[in-house]
Amino acid sequence: MNRFQAVVATVTTVSALCAPWAAQAQATAPDMVLARNLAATCANCHGTNGNARGDMKPLAGLAADKLIAMMADYRAGNQPATIMHQIVKGYTEEQIKLIAAHFAAQKPAK
Numbered sequence: 001m002n003r004f005q006a007v008v009a010t011v012t013t014v015s016a017l018c019a020p021w022a023a024q025a026q027a028t029a030p031d032m033v034l035a036r037n038l039a040a041t042c043a044n045c046h047g048t049n050g051n052a053r054g055d056m057k058p059l060a061g062l063a064a065d066k067l068i069a070m071m072a073d074y075r076a077g078n079q080p081a082t083i084m085h086q087i088v089k090g091y092t093e094e095q096i097k098l099i100a101a102h103f104a105a106q107k108p109a110k
């Protein structure tokens, strides 16, 4: 079980004990799948689950707030880039948050 699944499992368990939480748990699981699918669009360059090969920057295990800040810098043009300033424009802030949560939950490979 990875960390993402653990979070989903915890929320699901809590919601089983506490009815008002049920709706929230149902909203959480599909978000995790959406997050994974969105993050998969980064895999061509940043590797499977953010484990990059060669000189490419890995995203696995990167703190969510750090990734969100870097994406904001690319979006604003504050960070020089060859491609990321274009890529970031294809995602909403909400999608970036989901992507960041996914990569933060990935275990960096050695």
Ligand code: HEC
Residues within 6 Å of the ligand: 038, 039, 041, 042, 043, 044, 045, 046, 057, 059, 067, 070, 071, 080, 081, 082, 083, 084, 085, 087, 091, 099
């Ligand atoms: C076409 C290849 C490509 C794709 C696809 C791609 N990236 Fe990048 N990424 C790069 C390159 C190249 C850099 C180095 C900066 C630059 O030149 O644009 C980079 C840099 C970054 C950095 C900075 C890392 C650091 O430690 O400095 C982050 C964060 C990042 N990318 C996130 C993403 C996310 C999130 C996605 C998917 C939504 C993504 N990238 C998709 C090529 C890509």
